[in-house]
Amino acid sequence: MAMRIVNIIGMGAVILMLCSAGTVTAGEQKYKRTVDRYTMPDVVLTDQNNRKVPLKDLIQSKTPLVVNLIFGSCTKICPILSAEYANLQDKLGGDPRKVHLVSITIDPENDTPKVMKEYLKRYHAQPGWDFLTGSRQDIDSVLKAFNAYIPNKISHYPLTLIRSPEDGTWIRLFGLLSSAEFIDECRKMGIQ
């Protein structure tokens, strides 16, 4: 039995060493914050209502934009990111003019509009939170534009991006945030 545990540890340790998201201890800031600029590809994605969404229109909107990269059957990181979105919507009183929350799937084959719609329902999403999918090629191009490309959904990591409508810069939040931290980051971008 003990040997089995050691093996588990060994496996975890190796994965840890390959994964830059893991080295955090309790009490300190657990996420990494940077300010970046990204050039988005000219692609048209599809939302949970099967509507076509040109990515450029989304980016050029005057409404502050928050983007995370998730997939519908993820059981660990994505539910936390989605819970943060749901919580933020509650805090903002569900006003879609204050912020546009966007989740972009990293599993376009499984995340059809139907799957995405059910996912949003599970989180009691209000208007102003959209879930987008597309062809794998288009999704890959979006991930690459955000410097977040991964060849495999299972090797994903928690990433949230907040765009300032004023100067087009993005706050890149790498890691999982508490509700207070997330709301604070949004507030810094004028979302309140």
Place this chain on the structure above:
Amino acid sequence: MRKLLKFIAVPVTLAFVVLFSAALPMVQSASAEPPRSAQEQVKAGEQIYRNGILPSGQPMQAFVKGDVPVSGTAFSCASCHLRSGIGSVEGGVVTPPTNGELLFKPVQVYYKGTEQKFFPFPPRRAAYDEKSLAEAIRDGKNPDGVVLNDVMPRYQLGNEDMNILVSYLKTLSSQLPPGVTDSSIQFATVIAEDVPVDVRDAMLEPLQRYVDNKNSQAEFYKSPRGNRSRLMVEKMFTSKELSTRKLGLSQWVLKGSPETWRSQLEEYYRKEPVFALLGGVVNSEWQIIHRFSEENKIPCLMPQTDLPVISDTDWYTLYSSKGYYQEGEAAARYLNSRQDISPARPIVQIVRESREGKELSAGFTDTWRDLERREIVTVNLKGNETITNSFIERLLAEKKPAAVILWDGPDIKGALTFIAADKQKPELVFVSSRYLGKQILAVPEQARDITYVTYPYSFAQKVINSAMGKIAVEDESKFIINAKDFSVRDRVQNARLNSNSISQLVTMALMEMRGNYFRDYFLDVIGMAPDQTSPLFGRLSFGPGQRYASKGCYIVQITKGAEPEIVRKSPWVIN
């Protein structure tokens, strides 16, 4: 109940963490209900663990990351600890086991065979008892008082609900299942006796080769030098537990009519329990074997069938794709994406009354309905009914359809010729490449400009360099290929390629399981596996709870002329 671990790098290799924290108010639940039987108790615990639903019917409530409220419907114990309770690693977060076998024993940390008695972090911990386990679930502290990672939710569970959950955890993955011993893991493959020999052999050979290779590797190291060689093999295998076990592969041959198959399966299983079923092939639907697997909780990995059971909730059978159903889905999505097709004109579906026709039609109809499109007109064809010119003339004159979905095969030359020659001809006609089989290139010349073929296989591949060397991956930049380079798929070829993929998946899964040979964990591990490349489908991609590995389908057209080309009209994923 998710324990999120964090890691701390220790100079050489080991590292870890688990933190929990924050206390939540404890909610006392009413206990006016009549006492549950032991079985009901386990069922209620399973419902909490897997679905986050309390016996009251309400979702569990919790906080994650300290202050983010989450509901059990979004976030249950099984999300991170997985259905088997063995835990997972995802996104830099490690979740430790919570199964009955391990929870109530201390977890020791060893390095190079020596116990690290002063290792200060999880997973090293004292054994849980019921009280300390409840404290971990509510307050996020392990038996040593170490605060667990705040990604582990702090659940607001009353005493009675907590007792139910803890009772369930005691039973969870607490004993190795039938088919697994200290020295063996037994598999079987199900084959109907009327399956053509070449198909059977193509399905079987890669599986048998995998089992033989694995067993011969272990045998190879059993030299007179005994232990030393054994140590060698243990170091070479990434899973030493696997090196000490021999794999077995039985053939469960089903005879006679399908109505008798279930009892034959039960009899095979009674005589020789197996850990899982690998591959398998029959000439009809897989449903009987599917139900057998589901009800006996026996995993079944990628049977060679294009007629799987379509279910969002069944757990034990993993299919390579949804087969015919998936082609129907793709046709509906493609048609929906064509903005140039008038929504005012009806869609006519001509469906052969066969299992293939039925599944194609179901895939199309279900998806069309989900897309909230108007009703379609469905015309059924009897098993041996021939499509005549007058039948087509009448149908087109009466309905004036924008598109005809022709779920028939393999010989549809006549029907396509009639449709193409009709003055009321539709803008598009859909046919299925699986149903056409080798007749896919026999689409008549005059019908090619309106005929769209659902093609659920890899279209073109390119070789790229990867960390594992050169691999072939789907080339989505390619839209046109010469017909002579086009892969006309057949059952023998598909069976061989499918079994090759099974061998790869089983190799990975058994290594990854590291002795935790629980059936649910086998499925959990495959659900967490990286995507596999596939010469047949381009990519095989499971995911947590996903049960169909290949989910896309192209729409292609065949150009006119003596040297036709195949033109891809859609991406693999159509929205």
